Amino acid sequence: MRTAAARPSCWTPAAPEPTHPDPAPASEPRTYHSSNEEKPLSSPSCIARPTENGYAGIYVHYDGVPSVQLPFLLTAYAYRFKGDHEALASYLIDIDEIGWEHLGDDLLFGAPDPIHNALANPDLDYSPRMTGVLTQTGAPAERMEINESNAADSEAGWVYVLRPEGIEVISLALGEDPAHGPVVRWNHSPLTQFSDHPVHWPAPTRSSRGRPSTTLAAQSVPARTPRPAHR
Template sequence: MLAPENSLSTHSFIARPTAGTGYSGIHVQLDGVPSNHLPLLLAAYQYKFGRDVEAMAQHLIDDIAVGWDELGTDLLDDAPPTLVATLTGGEHWPSRTLDHLITPDGSPPVRMTVTDTTASDLGMPWGYILHPQGIEVISMAHTGTGPLVAWDTDPNTPFSDHPAHWPAITTRRTPTTSRTARPPRPAAGAAPTGPRTAARR
């Protein structure tokens, strides 16, 4: 899985949608590229959170006092061992928050909230919006809203980290209510190369 070494310092955010095309979420310090975050988030939704996006957003966004340092393999709890092994290369590390931060004046650290009006100024290269129908991936190399990765996408999909594979779109997708079967199609942002190869560390 998980993200090559040069992704470790890539900042990102995880958010929930707000009115219109807005969003509000929380800062994630490390490993913010799609090839790292998307497999973790998809597997977490499908297994740990039992396909409950609200419970997932509560855990990842609402319950965090300051921000995330990194997302760990505890998000893969209840996933099949073969999937966990494929995504992690056999390594395990915990999710860590930024509650330990020390401010210059000794005051408690402030919650690191990210919204659609502050993300660009905060220098966030990537954002992940947890919609009822999937994860919207925002590359700050582009303006506007991003493509959607459906929640039933295979976490083993080799997602690209190149912003060109995550173009802006003009309108955010609305939830789909019809359960009519549709022909399968490649996941948004899937890399055109072969299978995933890199372990995290």
């Protein structure tokens, strides 16, 4: 699921220099668009870790909605990273590149066949890093840390904070509170069909902060429809 979203206006197209083989056919290269060009469909998000004042994390361009990000993060935590949320956070956040194009099937390593088959997409076989992005001056774009202070002004519509107790889901669409959201516990089923509507992910009241609880914006379903490729 993706909605139309603009690319930061300071970024212009550049020839990609992937660190992994590109699964896209040669006739359909990935490109990055400036603000005056036709935009690809995207739903930007941020994967973050908690900090003393809120959170800090990295940009993910595609598939940022809860129905895609949460199943991948829950599965990666449970199987590839064997319950180590700090290792998961380090894998996704502590990279040199400015961000990720999308989360991919490398996060599904070790998952049981029913989960892997429900989430995997043969056209999106890994998590590709964003490379070769230039500013309007032609200089390499620098990585921007997204945090609770600048998230509302970023292109991200969702923030996923990897906390010890679970994933805090912060919707930036309603403009209410860019620093808080409900928490999906780590033991939640990755086959849950999570809602993508921001109204289902309200920020907790001030009195309930510090007592995260699993959001009710989900309904378990027996199977999932594989997500479509971007291209």
